[in-house]
Amino acid sequence: MSIISLNTLKRDFLVGGEYVHALRGVSFDIDEGEFVSIMGTSGSGKSTLLNILGCLDTPTSGDYIIDGVNVKERTKKELATLRNRKIGFVFQNYNLLPRTSALENVELPLMYNKKFSAKERRERAAEALIAVGLQDRMEHTSAQLSGGQQQRVAIARAIVNDPVIILADEATGNLDTRTSYEIMSLFQSLHDKGKTIAFVTHEPDISEFTTRVVKLRDGLVVDDHPVTPKSATDALAALPKAEDYAQ
Amino acid sequence: MxxxxxxxxxxxxxxxxxxxxxxxxxxxxxxxxxxxxxxxxxxxxxxxxxxxFSSMGTNMIMVWPERQNRGGVDMGNSNTKSLDLKDIETIQKSCHYVAAISPVVNSAAQMVYGNNNHSGSVEGVAPEYLSIENYSLERGLMFTDEDVTRYAKVCVIGKTISEALFTNGENPIGQTIRFGSIPMKVIGVLKSKGQSQMGQDQDDIAFAPYTTVQKRFMGINHFNMIMASATSEEESEMAAVEITHTLRSTHNIREGMDDDFNVFTQEEMLSxxxxxxxxxxxxxxxxxxxxxxxxxxxxxxxxxxxxxxxxxxxxxxxxxxxxxxxxxxxxxxxxxxxxxxxxxxxxxxxxxxxxxxxxxxxxxxxxxxxxxxxxxxxxxxxxxxxxxxxxxxxxxxxxxxxxxxx
Incomplete structure (x- = not known):
């Protein structure tokens, strides 16, 4: 079953009086439980695609349906609610609130959902932090956490609202190889638990850990094929011990 | 949120x-x-x-005679003879908002007792004056209406005078002090009121029946001013209006003519x-x-x-x-x-x-x-x-x- 369905998606920007066609007609579906990497060089349109997938932007033409909801012609307010209920974001530079505990950072998406009481928020956030292996770091502020740990907090924040899809934007871009593999291993374990993940990256070795690669070039899909994922845990074990400075 | x-x-x-x-x-x-x-x-x-102000009496009304101008020379208001006993009696009879009324006659006097003397002024007033001005007695009594009819040589003195004259701690009550050449018996001492809003010593004062001051001290028939109190603070404006009307009629002032007196209320000064x-x-x-x-x-x-x-x-x-x-x-x-x-x-x-x-x-x-x-x-x-x-x-x-x- 398709969680995400893109049909001849186009997105034009007006820059200095001329239209720039960032997306020229992109069509593909993402099924529930897929771990898709979206690849492309800068200028390929992958950021624009990610913005649309994340309901931060709306397409100029074509349809984007997420979990049965057509995003086209939604108001800003409706888009905000869609992001809050259906999407979990993981950014390259973590984007945690400074001087705020891990727990409170993870609670943040639930703060914008009236359904959750303070107690439920806390419980859900604690569960999410346990799921990313940070049960001992709940009260630490971002300054007291390493890069990898900060990204784990960000991942916990992305899964706390139980989204239909997790969107990761170069989520390993700021991390060294070992920590990158640890994060990929975490994503793989989330995938194993049935989460749908779209992972935007320009690093081919990172895309090897996913189940499908979609390549963009000049605003069009040029390649879309399934892959047999490498295990990030194995890759981690294969790394030389000398690089083990993260411990 | x-x-x-x-x-x-x-x-x-x-x-x-x-x-x-x-x-x-x-x-x-x-x-x-x-x-x-x-x-x-x-x-x-x-x-x-x-x-x-309220220590002075908030519902006080003062009536001054108008200043006199004789042949272009301003005579001040102390010589004006427009206020007299008839005015007081009429006001008492016809003004409902006036609670108490008293004439005031001032005379400067040198007060002497034994070796001590004090320069001050004696105010000729009616017994009601104490209540109008919120004075009260510390010792002794106020003179009565009978003292007023008899031109009695009695007086009530303030703290400052009492302290200036009776320096040996004697009881002032019953003593006789001389005001110039006139001997007067002290029958009461006032409770201290301190300084007024204008910085005057309100205790440097002696009260005597107004008739005594009029006849024995000054030889006059008019008053320097009339002091009255309204039935309440709120009604002092009304009382002032009543007094004005009454005085205009007793003074036979025709419509359109200026008053030959001035009425002030405490309220006006306060406001x-x-x-x-x-x-x-x-x-x-x-x-x-x-x-x-x-x-x-x-x-x-x-x-x-x-x-x-x-x-x-x-x-x-x-x-x-x-x-x-x-x-x-x-x-x-x-x-x-x-x-x-x-x-x-x-x-x-x-x-x-x-x-x-x-x-x-x-x-x-x-x-x-x-x-x-x-x-x-x-x-x-x-x-x-x-x-x-x-x-x-x-x-x-x-x-x-x-x-x-x-």
């Missing part, structure tokens, strides 16, 4: 930049402290004035005083208001800085589902909390400064709860007014741009 969370977020954001927050609040602190101090001192001054104080309060409030506006601009400035600094945070909040109005509220709350904390500090300072000043001046200390509540409301308003545009700017950010802002 509920109320408690918004306040928590605002407080945390403010605590992140304590020095900056304090400096930002300073304008509001000064403005509010000034307002609270001014209002408090203004009220305290008014109360103080009222207290002093003149209040007007001056009120004007001062308004003036100072304007200054305080300007200071508050400057403080508000300070808040606005720092809120713009905050919004720019936290563009990324705003982007993130939007990306994870914050709506424009959530962001708007967050920053509005921050500016309101900033301004209200400044206001609270200002209120504390204002109360302390007002307390210090009033205790130095020995005035009654009044905390104006109205001013405190008003200050609080003004602070919230300043926070909303000056926080609005920065918050609007934050709420209108594009999340795509904001989240990648460096």
């Amino acid at each position: 509920n109320f408690a969370n918004l306040i928590k977020i605002a407080l945390r954001a403010i605590m992140r930049n304590k020095t900056r927050a304090l400096l930002t609040m300073l304008g509001v602190v000064i403005g509010i402290a000034a307002v609270i101090t001014m209002v408090s001192i203004g009220q305290s001054a008014t109360q103080n004035t009222r207290a002093e 003149t005083m209040s007007q001056v104080l009120g004007f001062l309060t308004i003036l100072l409030s304007i200054v305080a208001g300007i200071s508050l506006a400057v403080g508000g601009i300070g808040i606005m400035n720092i809120m713009y800085v905050t919004v720019t600094e936290r563009t990324k945070e705003i982007g993130l909040r939007m990306a994870i589902g914050a709506q424009n109005r959530d962001i708007m509220r967050q920053f509005l709350f921050e500016s309101v909390v900033l301004s209200v904390i400044g206001g609270i500090i200002g209120i504390i300072f204002g109360v302390l400064i007002a307390y210090a000043i009033t205790s130095i001046l020995a005035w009654p200390y009044i905390i104006s709860y109205g001013a405190i509540v008003l200050s609080f409301v003004v602070c919230v308003a300043v926070g909303i007014f000056f926080g609005w545009y920065p918050a609007k700017k934050a709420a209108n950010l594009d999340p795509i741009v904001a989240i990648r802002y460096e």
Whole structure:
């Protein structure tokens, strides 16, 4: 079953009086439980695609349906609610609130959902932090956490609202190889638990850990094929011990 | 995002930049402290004035004869003979709002007892005079209407005179003092009233029956002035009108002619005083208001800085589902909390400064709860007014741009 369905998606920007066609007609579906990497060089349109997938932007033409909801012609307010209920974001530079505990950072998406009481928020956030292996770091502020740990907090924040899809934007871009593999291993374990993940990256070795690669070039899909994922845990074990400075 | 969370977020954001927050609040602190101090001192001054006036009798009405002008020469009003016993009797008969009335005849006198002497004035009055002027007796008795009919040589003296003449601690009651050449028996000593609003010693005074002063001291038939009290403070205006009408008819003043007397009420003097104080309060409030506006601009400035600094945070909040109005509220709350904390500090300072000043001046200390509540409301308003545009700017950010802002 398709969680995400893109049909001849186009997105034009007006820059200095001329239209720039960032997306020229992109069509593909993402099924529930897929771990898709979206690849492309800068200028390929992958950021624009990610913005649309994340309901931060709306397409100029074509349809984007997420979990049965057509995003086209939604108001800003409706888009905000869609992001809050259906999407979990993981950014390259973590984007945690400074001087705020891990727990409170993870609670943040639930703060914008009236359904959750303070107690439920806390419980859900604690569960999410346990799921990313940070049960001992709940009260630490971002300054007291390493890069990898900060990204784990960000991942916990992305899964706390139980989204239909997790969107990761170069989520390993700021991390060294070992920590990158640890994060990929975490994503793989989330995938194993049935989460749908779209992972935007320009690093081919990172895309090897996913189940499908979609390549963009000049605003069009040029390649879309399934892959047999490498295990990030194995890759981690294969790394030389000398690089083990993260411990 | 509920109320408690918004306040928590605002407080945390403010605590992140304590020095900056304090400096930002300073304008509001000064403005509010000034307002609270001014209002408090203004009220305290008014109360103080009222207290002093009421020690003189708040419902007092004075009737002076008009100044006389003979052949272009101003004769003052002491020689005017327009007020006499007939006026008093008519007023007593026909004025319902007049509770008590007494003539006043002044005579300067050198008072002598034994080796001591004192220069002062003796006031010829009726027995009712004590109640009109709020004097009371410490010892002895006031003279009676009978003493008035008999031109009795009795007097009641104030504390200052009693202390000046009776230096050996003898009981003044029953002693005879000489006023110039006239011996007068002391039958009462007045309780001290201290200084008047105008700085006069209200205890340097001696009262005698008005007939005694008129006939034995001065040889006249008129009064220098008439002193009356209205049935209540509120009715003193009415009483003044009644007296004016009565005197015009007893003096046969025709329509369109000027009065040959002047009527003053204590209320008039008090309201003149209040007007001056009120004007001062308004003036100072304007200054305080300007200071508050400057403080508000300070808040606005720092809120713009905050919004720019936290563009990324705003982007993130939007990306994870914050709506424009959530962001708007967050920053509005921050500016309101900033301004209200400044206001609270200002209120504390204002109360302390007002307390210090009033205790130095020995005035009654009044905390104006109205001013405190008003200050609080003004602070919230300043926070909303000056926080609005920065918050609007934050709420209108594009999340795509904001989240990648460096």
